Amino acid sequence: MLPGGHNPLHYHINYSETFTANEGNLGVGLGKRGKKILKSGESYTVVPYKHHYFFNPTDKEIKFKIELKPGHEGFENSLRIIYGLAEDGLTNRNGIPKSIQNKAILACMGDVNLPGFFSLIFPLLRRIAKKAAASGDKQRLVDRYCL
Numbered sequence: 001m002l003p004g005g006h007n008p009l010h011y012h013i014n015y016s017e018t019f020t021a022n023e024g025n026l027g028v029g030l031g032k033r034g035k036k037i038l039k040s041g042e043s044y045t046v047v048p049y050k051h052h053y054f055f056n057p058t059d060k061e062i063k064f065k066i067e068l069k070p071g072h073e074g075f076e077n078s079l080r081i082i083y084g085l086a087e088d089g090l091t092n093r094n095g096i097p098k099s100i101q102n103k104a105i106l107a108c109m110g111d112v113n114l115p116g117f118f119s120l121i122f123p124l125l126r127r128i129a130k131k132a133a134a135s136g137d138k139q140r141l142v143d144r145y146c147l
Helices: 073-087 100-109 117-135 137-145
Strands: 016-023 026-030 034-038 043-046 052-055 063-069
Touching: 016 026, 016 034, 026 043, 034 043, 073 100, 073 137, 100 117, 100 137, 117 137
Parallel strands: none
Antiparallel strands: 016 043, 016 063, 026 034, 026 052
16 A cells, blocks of 8 residues: 555444554554554454544555455455556546446445445445446446456
């Protein structure tokens, strides 16, 4: 992860995430205020429903591992798709898909839930994702970036 890199505050319902810093320090934000800095070799597990995010607190590139328990194919595919979309120029500079449909597909596919205001619009995102699945757009993303 590049210096300053991060993802938004979110939570998962179906799996826990264990973060392990491999090279450099990894920041794990817990809720809106708590933060934990993992040194190389250290791990931390975030349980389902716990609001969290991760970030690079340094001025150097870092490497880390994330382990999901139980495994979650949708999350793995959502990562493949997001990196593919970024490579194709279809995300903003923070790696967020430009298309609302792709945002909806990836959030639902990966069990990524956003707290606060975004929880109010999640039913709409679910509808958009369901429509994308019915039209074949979700499968086209999987076919392009995951196979």
